[in-house]
Every structure is written in C-alpha cells, then in structure tokens.
Amino acid sequence: MPSMAQGHGGVRNSTENSNDSYARTQNMLQQRKSLPIASVEKQLADEVRKNGILIIVGETGSGKTTQLPQFLFQAGFCRDGKVIGITQPRRVAAVTVAKRVAEESRVQLGQRVGCSIRFDDRTSAATKIKYMTDGLLLREALLYPYLSRYSVDIVYEAHERTVHTYVLLGLLKKVQKARSKSGHDHSIADNKKTSNGLPSDNENGAQFNGIFKQRQGGKLPPLKLIIMSASLDARVFSEYFSGARTVHIQGRQFPVDILYTLYPETDYLDAALITIFQIHLEEGHGDILVFLTGQEEIESVERLVQERLQQLPEPIRKLITVPIFSSLPSEQQMRVFAPAAAGFRKVILATNIAETSVTIPGIKYVIDPGFVKARSYDPSKGMESLNVVPISKAQALQRSGRAGREGPGKCFRLYPESEFEKLEDSTTPEIKRCNLSNVILQLKALGVDDIIGFDFLEKPSRASIIKSLEQLFLLGALTDDCKLSDPVGQQMSRLPLDPIYSKALIVASQFNCLEEMLITVAMLSVESIFYAPREKLEEARTAMKCFASPEGDHLTLINVYRTSNEFLEKRKMEITKEKNEKLLRKWCKENFINSRSLRQARDVHSQIRGHAEQMGLCVSSCGDDMLQFRRCLAASFFLNAALRQPEGTYRALASGQVVQIHPSSVLFRAKPECIIFNELVQTNNKYIRNITRIDYLWLTELAPQFYTMQN
C-alpha cells in the first residue's frame, strides 16, 4: 500500500474567529501549499481516475477533508455539469468544512462550493463541490435513485459506522453497479426497474412514486466512490467493495504519552478525581479533558472537585471546571472554548460529545476511565436501553488523540494495560443496536424489497429486521407480501420522522386534528424541551406547571409550542427577525425551556407541515375538542398502550413488560388507569416517557386489528 504524508490542521470547530479576511486567505493559501498532501495531489487524482472505488485511511479532520475535493475539481471531475458530493455524519462539520473550502477557493459559500443540511441549503446551480450530511444524500436518493448529478461521492468518517453510513454504502454500491451497466446497455432507460431493482432518475424532479419515466439520454457516467476512514481496519471496507484499493495517508498527530494504572480501579470517579489533582499539582500547564458517561457523573465530579479545591492552599486553587454534554444549553456549552483566566487551569468534564463532535482547543491531558453510556436495542421487547459499558480500543485511541492536537500530550487511562488489551477493537456498529423500522421503510422506498438479503457492511440480526417489518406492517406501511403500501407506506417514507410519527400524521388528518399532531410530533422529535438545572430545580418545576395539562405530556407540549408562538406573534410586527430570535431565547430561559430544542421543533414543524400539505393531507384543527385529539393519539400510538397495575407500575399491552412512568412526565403522580406512551427506555428502571391518559375502550374501538375484547 502506498503511503502519503499529510498535514496537520483541524477545521472542525464551529467557533472560528473571523480575522482580517485578506490576511486570512493569504495565510490559508500558504498553509495549503505547505500541507504534505499537496505533494500527492496528482497521485490522488490518478488513483481516483484509475479506480472506481478508493479507500483512503487517514487521520480525520485534517487536510484531506478540505483538500481532496478541490484536487478532484481541478482534475476535471466536475465536467459536464457534474457535482462532487461529500457526505459525513454531522451537520456542524459539513457546514464548517464547506465554509473553509469556500474561503480557500475564494468563492462565496453557495457558489462553486456549497453545503446542504436539513433546514439549511446553501447550494445553487453553480455548486460543484457539495458538502452534506449522509442522511441528506439518502433522502435525495429517494427522488433521484441514480444520484445522476454526482460524478464522485466521498464518504467521510466511515469508521464511525453510523446507520446512515451503512445504508448509504449499500446504496452507493448498488448505484455504482447500475450506472456502470448503463454505459453498456440501455436496459436502464426502460420503463421499469432494472435488474438492480433501481428505478431511473426522474430528471425533472417530479415526485418519484413507482412509475418510472424513461431517462433522457440513456447513458450515465460512472460514479466514483471514495471511502474515508480514520481507523486502521480498512480491510473491512476493502472486502466489502470486493478488494478495493486502499491508500494510506499518514497523519501528523503530536505524540501522546499513554499511562495506565497498575491495578483495576473500583471507583473510576474517585480515580478521575485523584488524577485531576495529580495533574494539577505535578504537571506543566495545559488543560485537562475528562471523559465521563453522563450528566449525573459530570455534575457529581464537578461538585467533588470544588469541595477538594477548598482544602487546598489559596495559591494553588487555580482550577476551574467546565461541563459539557449534549443537553446543556448552547450558551453554556460554549464555555469550553473560552480560555481560562491567566494562571488558571481548565478541567473539562465531558461525555463522548468531546470524542468527535466538539474539538476543544488547549487540551494537553486526557483522563479516560474507559467507559461510555451506550444505547442498545432489544428487538424482542422493542425496548432501548442505556447502559454504561467499556469503550472499544478505537474509542480509547480517539480519546487519547484529543491530547495531541496542538502539541505533545498525556493520556491517563484509569485501567491497566492488560484491560486495554481485552477491549473490543471497535464499537459495535449502531445498526446492530437500534430499531430498524426507519431504515427498512427507507430501503423499501428506494426499491430494495429484500431487506434480509441487502448488502449491509455488517448485517443486523434477523430477529431485529423481522421485528421492524412486523411493526411497519402493523402501522399499515407494508402490504401482506411485505411491499410498501400505497398510499400509506409511500407517504410515510417521504416524511423525515419515525415511522410511528409519520403514521400519526396520516391518522390525524382523518381525525381532523392534524394541526395538533404536527406540533406534537415536531416536539416529540427533538431532545427534551424542558431544561431543569439542578440548582434551580424548584423554579423550573414551577415554570413547567404553567404549561402542564392534566391529560398528559402531549397536550403539555402543545401548550408550550402555542404559548411560544403567541409570544412571537405579538411581537412579529414590531422588530427584526434577529431580535425576535433573541426575545424567544430570553422567553425560553425564563420558562426553563431548552431554546435549541424549541428552535429545532419549530423547524421540524414547518418542514413536516409542508410535506403534509404537499401530500394533500387535510391540515385542520380540532379546536378545543381535546377528547378528539386524545382519541387520535390512541388510534396512532395503540402499539404503545399501557395499563396501571395495583402496585402503581404499568403493564405495556403489546409486550407485556412491566414499566414505570418517567419522573419527568406530568402524569408521574396522577397515574391514570390507561395511557399511551412514546418512548420506552431502560436506564435504572424501565421508563416510559411522553404519556397521555386515554380510555381503554378506545383501543378496541380504534385498533380492533390489534386489540380484541379479550385482551
């Protein structure tokens, strides 16, 4: 395998200062030229020209992310109006890299270089280098199954093994085969599916709904694929693409000293605490990054550090703690980027958000207890769990790498080296740990009917596939012979929602309460709307009571949404959009609402409202008839109904599991007899969340196919 050098220069933070633009551009050009990747520009372009599929192994977030697409552009891969697509799992990364490349190319973002993520499309007819999330390209494939506008697709961060990456790789492989065939015969332009099961692209962008128009021109240029992985197990990708050529690009990461404990630690929090102070008192300057599993741990370590600091003599108390985890409001997340006051050392207490999503400058020391909170899924119970589990070797490597981004660093692994050797090489791919309903619906819509036979990089279990097929069937998305149903399944596959929520919109249009359901589903689709910091728990509770509905969480969420809407409506005529946003953030803060979540819910709402209208669903409101809306909830979420048991726990009717109402629910104390819920997650207990009171008899009335009178 050839080896190529590579420069160092992360571009992953969303918090770049905008310096003087000219100086910056000059600086950047110089930096580009000095990148060792620049010397292999020709070589890389040649490799792409010679190989249909190329696997490139190299350090993530470095030169290659920005440089390769530019090389390919210069090498002529955008001739004939073709576009170079670059996909990656995260929105923020897609936008920041695109911005950087636009700047390097001295064009405005949205011109030759553009990016597209959900809710934010910055591309135009002139866009030749298009950065996007992989989920977005999957959505695009629903409309244009041959992805014919792309000459190349570069899949970044393949080692992260996300569900979207796996589905995309399977799809791209198929598309590539189909497109290479189109060069030789014209079967592809037939009015029916090709042997690959792929319909032709409908070039005028009209809805693709199973009737395939003849593609003008017939012949498609081949699609080049480049798979980028930061891990060394490139062989998996190479084998998947029938022995595709692999190229290595050397990184220039600074050396990181790895230190292990002599013996296993019984209490990793205590060990972390000791290590923090050991570094603070004995090591040179530089900030510390500690990987913990969740908010609770972070808050408790934060308290312990403060306590212990008070026992130190005044002059060496110069240590500040900064927490970061995903549900923390953005303003507080930003604190990790602010340098500590002169003479102070920063200790960042983070979840694995700091492993890939957020790159924090100034880190010299990493403390890695070796655990992560991971989601898993039990298809037989239809239940997700969040468990603290040991990390993989790849994760340990990723974590220690965080200490060597700006200079040599140290990583303190709070376990013996022998334990490290016992870790799995890489993390179990997400596709083996999640509910597959969404993936299956999407594949069916892409014309892939044989899900069990689909060429996944790693196959999910048969049981998991069957469970999700069953669920989709019960929702009416699939016919008896497991084909996408028309119109319900077709409509559901168009909506960027969980299948059960998509179905709820269709049901709601029949119950004349689609207005209410659009809001509900948007609010359920985002992270927790309520934010209750520990130190202001009582205040937060009082604030939440203003919105609480005795009927349950769904109506409570509608109340929040509508109140925020009224607040905005009142001020709409008076001020600018930016001021509006600012006012809304202030309103959120006062009401203990997570403004990022509400913002997202408003975006989702407007998007799915558009979809609903396009589908011709009847968008009407049931007004004050909340009985009607609750009946609609029962009809939509009948698969998630539960009955109270004498002890106050609940029995989920579909699976027979004993569950409890999550303490965040407005119905936590009321404990009505019969409820529907939206989420079942096992943490310390089996908790159900987002709950509404219903009448048991509605189930037999509204979902007779599932509930007989005996049930």
Add this chain to the structure above:
DNA sequence: GAGCACTGC
C-alpha cells in the same frame, strides 16, 4: 424521582 452521542430534500 431522572436525561450517551449523532442524524433526516
């Protein structure tokens, strides 16, 4: 009595 991380024309 409690919330790992991502993502969707």
